[in-house]
Amino acid sequence: MVTRLLPPRIDVCRSVPFTPLVRAGEDDGYTFEGYGAVFNSPTRIDSWEGTFDELVAPGAFRKSLTELIPKFQFDHGHHPLIGSVPIGAITDIHEDERGLFVQARLGRHMLIDFVREALTPPDLGGTGAINGMSFRFSVVRDEWRDRNGKKIGSEGELSRLLYGAEPERLPLQRTLLEVKCAEVGPVVWPAYPDTTASVRSNMLIPNAVAARRLHLLEL
Template identity: 35%
Template sequence: MPQIEVRSADVAFSGTTARGYAAVFNQWTRIAGLYDERLDPACFDRTLIEDPDILALWNHSPDALLGRTTAGTLRLSTDSHGLQFELDLDPRSPYGALCLSALERGDAHGCSFGFGVVAQTWQDEDNWERPRRTLTDLILYEVTITPQPAYPTTTASLRSETAMDNAVAARRRISEREAAMRKRGLL
């Protein structure tokens, strides 16, 4: 079994669904001041094809479970930018409430991920300050929402409602009020 490593990024949310990029492709980041690392766009293909049970955690803590793929509360996909996630948070659970609050307040806006390396390449040129590692094939174990992402370009936030959603909700409230007024004979 490969050694488990973790990396971090940014997060967003709306209501109780968080979404963002747990990993971003082709962006160099410094790891522990020792080397620079980037993710190949195909590095998560194995995980997405094999569809194992991936956990969503708060700050890499296995005791702080937020969701999982087998329960359908965590959904993962990739696009040309990176590894996208959508996570249904439960405000009734202590860590779900903590995560919702941290995202809403902006105290946490990054993500990370825990993985095992299957394949990688290293480059070390004399004119580079540090060696460079490209991760080409990974086994993904978890994604995490964290206040301290290693990859600063990752994102997490609460899903924002669109202007259309807001307009539909406003029309629904007006219709409900009008119906209540008709019922009372005021319209």
Template identity: 30%
Template sequence: MEAFTRAFPLEDIHVRAGGDGRTVEAYAAVFDTPTVIRDQDGNYTEVIDRRAFERTLNQLAPAGSRSTWRVGVLYNHGRTLFGTPSERGAMPIGAPVEIKADSRGLLTVTRYNKTELADEVLENIREGSITAQSFSGGFLRSDPGRPPRGGWRPDASGKLRTVRRQEIALREYGPTPFPAYVDAAVIGVRAEQVMPLLSELSPDEREKLADMLRTGTPLDPPAQGTPAAPPAAGDPDPGPAAEDPPSPGHSARQKIAWAKVRAEIKARRAL
């Protein structure tokens, strides 16, 4: 069985309650999404069937006396940016908590280890520097079954052949700097440290602030007639909107909580 790799961009990264900041949720594959692929099978359009991982998940899931998943979690498949083996990268950065197929794709929930490499990867995910989730394994069943000699190629009109991956054997997954698909997403990095900062807000205020933290947008739009002036050429970058003070319309309670959030952001940046 020849090994294949697929990578998916990370989107929608946000802090979630109920953890310690070391559990990451992300899709490793998306279903029924035509994607142009260029690999050892040629140049073609690939579609992953929503039942493609059913058998492999049953085989790899904890069962009987085995309490762990038989799936590795590696950064960039344990390789360097040049594709050569990496001794440091070959060390696991985490362990699967849950892997399941839902209506969108293959969702992975991973508990990251307390190691230097795992800490670096987590920080890069939080900051948006790492942009993809990837998996490797083998295609056990596809339609059509085998590529022609030389691989699939566009026809005379330039149209690509569509290949549906019907059964996939999962070997390992993890973050990678090289995205290929456009619809997979990191769902969240759970972090209970943020909860004390949000606990002083009402439910509506808390949701509004959490959305701001996820997207980097200000809590309120600028007042009409007083748009924020863009920085002049050569001026230092004022930083993300998370550094901006709240508008006068915010409640005193929200201002206090906002000040705590801002202090927490500055403290993290100073580390």
């Protein structure tokens, strides 16, 4: 019997293009503001996991933020020089009507200054080259529905549909109802070329898992 893989629920990343909220004349240039996630914005996931739409529901971060303040990292801690050291400290993080609002104070270090310049819009003296935010999370509660709004009742049904059964019910929609957020921060590559909102980070897919998924699709 072939075991089919479902989308991961632990240590997942999502990224969103964003415009940093920088106010000329109101700060010394070391305060970062932006949105790490946008609510109710369906995103097409089209990868080794299958093809489906995903959105984050309002309230998804609420419980997590009362338990743990996420770390503020650059590129998920994978920069070869900065590494996993946070590039700043979060001073305010909360949900509002738009999404997950993040305010942080950047550290004062030469390497972090390079990131700060890339985050600052050109009209304020920067390059604006970095325009993405991402958050790392684990799924606590989610909900799957087919294109007609019918709720997916079991993992078996979900697996069959993700592997292409009953195409008339596709694409599926996944709603993230509650997540535990461990880390948030700016990223260089916020999205795949054919997306306009949050996407899954391909760095989270172990080669062995990806190879197995491809093998299963060929069966």
